[in-house]
Amino acid sequence: MKLNHTFLALMAAGLCSLPPAAFAQTAKDFEDMRNELKALRAELNALKAQQAQAPAAAPAASASAWNDRIEAVELKQKDAVVLGDIPGSFRLPGSETSIRVYGYAEANMVKDFKGTAPGDHFTNLMEQPLGDARGGKTSLTAQTSRFGFETSTPTAVGTFNTKIEADFYAYCGSECNRNRLRLRHAYGEYAGWLIGQTWSTFMDTDNLPETVDFNGPPGATFRRPAQVRYTYNNPNLAKFQFALEEPTDGAKGLNFVARVDKAFDWGNVNARLLSHEQRIEGFSKRGLGFGLGAGYKITGTATLMAQYTRLDGDGDGAYLIGANYPVLDGSTVRLDRSHGLVIGLSNVFSEKMRATVSLGAVRSRQRLGDDYVNAYGGEGNHKLYQWHAGMYYLPIKNVELGSELIGGRRTTFDGQKGDMLRLNLQARYLFN
Structure with a gap:
């Protein structure tokens, strides 16, 4: 019975180790997050260009807020799990399985x-x-x-x-x-x-x-x-x-x-x-x-x-x-x-x-x-x-x-x- 208990424990640990967002994201959700991240980076780069022409304290604060938003989207993207190729399945980012x-x-x-x-x-x-x-x-x-x-x-x-x-x-x-x-x-x-x-x-x-x-x-x-x-x-x-x-x-x-x-x-x-x-x-x-x-x-x-x-x-x-x-x-x-x-x-x-x-x-x-x-x-x-x-x-x-x-x-x-x-x-x- 020891082998059976070990097997069940390992499987339970593997399932529990999945990210909290497992099964909750779709491929479209993941693509939307990627597009949002690209847009935020583009806006941040535009803000930095404005700062270079007319530096001021307010824009610096805005840049900090932009960085916080980008970090939040990156964390959300990292935790995302997308739907897989077979019904009822999922894939981790970067994996084709x-x-x-x-x-x-x-x-x-x-x-x-x-x-x-x-x-x-x-x-x-x-x-x-x-x-x-x-x-x-x-x-x-x-x-x-x-x-x-x-x-x-x-x-x-x-x-x-x-x-x-x-x-x-x-x-x-x-x-x-x-x-x-x-x-x-x-x-x-x-x-x-x-x-x-x-x-x-x-x-x-x-x-x-x-x-x-x-x-x-x-x-x-x-x-x-x-x-x-x-x-x-x-x-x-x-x-x-x-x-x-x-x-x-x-x-x-x-x-x-x-x-x-x-x-x-x-x-x-x-x-x-x-x-x-x-x-x-x-x-x-x-x-x-x-x-x-x-x-x-x-x-x-x-x-x-x-x-x-x-x-x-x-x-x-x-x-x-x-x-x-x-x-x-x-x-x-x-x-x-x-x-x-x-x-x-x-x-x-x-x-x-x-x-x-x-x-x-x-x-x-x-x-x-x-x-x-x-x-x-x-x-x-x-x-x-x-x-x-x-x-x-x-x-x-x-x-x-x-x-x-x-x-x-x-x-x-x-x-x-x-x-x-x-x-x-x-x-x-x-x-x-």
Whole structure:
């Protein structure tokens, strides 16, 4: 915890060291001060010329007053901070780097009407209690609050961008208090190259429905690995990305991702390929993944989105949320063959209200009697589906109130079922 406290203290000190006028000045304000300073200097020079021709005591006093005015404007200019090149950012005088500080404080209340899955405040359908489980718990948490900052610096071949973001939801084992600092994003981006930690290149963030629930529906990718990514964007053709990503826990070889995206006036489409290694007790196997995604603008305010993912195994449960873990069958690593689908429909009713309904589903292609199921057990997940119906209301600027009803069902290989039904209420207070 000492490192976490030190990090927070350094960030707080950095923010507090900004000039008092930070965020208050615009580029026009700064230019007006420069023009005022030039005018004052011109008037002072004219006054000095008059003194040289007809020296007197009164002009000397006036010159002193002019000097005081010039000094005041210089101090004001020195303390000024101007708007940066990215929305919500600022720049210090003499610096070309735009800096944006952002984040939000967030509180969630979750009420389970069925049984509560272990290990998390938010949805965890993969471990939903089986049978007619009732009397789920009510929980409150603010651990998903976050903060971050990003920078943008112009160069001869484009901008150099950086980003660091953290929240307080670090994993620390089942049924523990996760209230500790966790790194979400940390990367630099320049001339098409990205190096650092951020969303996986295999993840379709463009077509992932918004949910009040922090985890969202199963059936999609939700991973933030360290990676090296190269992007080639040809607006007339498509955007191509290639990445080497941090391997799954225990694996030694890097994961490889290739992706192509195409944007249209009506929406977007993408296709993704993944090669990843899974390793258990010294035995390994390489699996493949494939994904398709699309978004369609039904109207100016309504958007339909969908994504499909096919994956061979998933050791850390993040390349396909809801897929079963690989297992060791003698000296053979068995990979679950899973299919995931997520569909969502969102609509912005006004500046103060938006809503989204979504469905996520995962299905294993294994069956009782298959080698994988014999090694994994009958209680492995055969089918999962989970639906969300939520909305956000913005009563005042920078405040969002969310509510969402969530339901789902888990079905195991041997036919057992576990149902989920819960309500998630949220209050979020944003800055910048």
